[in-house]
Amino acid sequence: MLNIVSILLGIFSLLIVIPATIPFLGWGNWFALPIIVAGVVIGQLSSHRSGRNFCLVVLAIAIIRLSLGGGIF
16 A cells, blocks of 8 residues: 555656756755655555665656756756
8 A cells, every 4th residue: 555655646746857957947846845755755664675675766757857958947
């Protein structure tokens, strides 16, 4: 059950991260980061690891995008 919740949080945050890859919308990643971290924590509590791994991939995409934009753009 916790794995499903983690995957759903990952999908929801991915829906925020994808538009935030457009220039000048990078600030959207800051809204997605707490959701992604919550998904990672919930996925860690689960016996399956797929939800946690999915959230970690989304987290990596968001962090790379933030670093390319200088943290704002």
